[in-house]
Amino acid sequence: MDEVKGTGGSVKRPDKRAERSRRTREKIVAAARDLFVAQGYGVTSLQEVADRAGVAVQTVYFVFRTKRGLFKDVVDTTIAGDAEPVATMDRAWFRAACAEPTAAGQLRSHVRGVADILGRVAPIMPVIAAAAATDPEIAAQWPAAGPDPRYTVQHAAAKALTAKPDARPDVDADRAADLLYGLLSPELYLIFVRDRGWSPEAWEEWAATTLAAQLCTDAPVSTGRGQAGVS
Template sequence: MLDAAGRLFPERGWTGTTVEDIARNAGVSVQTVYFTFGTKRAVLAELLDTVIAGDADPVATLDRPWARAVLAEPDPAAQLARQAAGARVVLERAAPVLEVVRGAAVADAEMAELWRTNQRQRHTVQLRFAEALVRKTGGGLRDSHDAASAADIALALLGPETYGLLVATRGWPPARWQRWAADGLTRQLLP
C-alpha cells in the first residue's frame, strides 16, 4: 500500500490521490487501507516516515549509521561533506513526498502540522550536527556563527525546498547538488 501511495502522491498530489486509488493500485480493498492506516493523512504520514528513513525500522535519524558517521567524523570539512551526502540519499527518496506534504499544508491543518513537525525534526538533526561541528572547530565557526545559526544554514542548504528547486526544477544531477551543498556549508560555516 505504501508503494502505491509512494507512486500516486508525487504523481497526482494530495487532492488528486484518493484512498480508492491507493487501494486499486495496491491490489487491496479500500477497507484494507482504512483498517491499516485509518485515514489518507495517516497513509501520507507513514509514507513520509518510511521514505525519510529508507525502511520501516523504528530507528531515529540520529541513530542511523550515516548520521552516527557524521557525528563521529573528526574533520569539520569532512563532516559537512558527510552531511551533504546523507541529505542527498534521504532527499533522493523523500523530496517528492515532502513536496506533497508541503503543498497539502496550505489547505489542510493536519498536513500543516505534519510539515511543521518535519521541519522541527530536520532542525533537531541539523542542530546536533552543528553542535558537533562547533566542538570540532573549538567554537570557531565563520562570522561568529553558533550551533543554532549553523543549524539554520544547514536546514536551508540541505532542505527539500532547495534540493527540489535545483534537482527537480532546474535539472541538476543529485551528485552536483551534493557537491554544491557541501561547498556551501563549508564556505558558510568554516573559517
C-alpha cells in the first residue's frame, strides 16, 4: 500500500493496482461461473469468458494460466462466497453458530449458514460432475484421498452441538456428524429444490426441523423461513 504524510504521521491508502487486479479477477470468475452454468465446462472457451468479463483473453491466461485453473477458482469461490483464503471453520458464521449457548440455537444458525452455501453451490454441482467425468485432471484438483472436507466441517459442528445442555444425550458426535453430513448434502438439496421445486426457504425449514427432532431435546427448531412446500 502507498503511504501519505499527514499531521498524525504516515497513513496507508489502498493500493490502486492491487484493487484493480482484485476487481479484474472477480469479473473473470463471475463471467466464467455464468458461462459454465449456462453451457457447461467443456464447450466454454476462455475467449468467451474474456469477452463476457470485458478483458483481453491474455489477461485470463495471465491470471489463471489454464481453463482448469479458472474452473477451480470458480468452484472454490462459489463455495466460500468470496476469494478470501479463510477455511469454513474459521469463518464468522460458523464460529458464531458454534458459540450459540444451546444446541437448538446452534442448529438454527448452522442450517442457515449451510443454506447460503448450498444456494450458491447447487447450480454448479452438475457442472462439476460433468467436468470431472470428462477431464481426469479436473477431478485431481480435489483429491479424494483423506477426510472429506465437508464431513470435517460437519463433525466440528457436531462436537460443539452435542456438548450443549439441550442436545439429545443418546446421540454422540459421530452420529450427529453423520446426520448433518447427510441431511445438509448438496445432493439432497438439489433433489428438493431443483427436482421437486421447493423454495430454498422451505428446504431450510425442513432441514432444521428434521435435524432438531434427531439432535435436540426441545424439537422442533423453526427457522421462520417458510413451510415445506414448493415456491
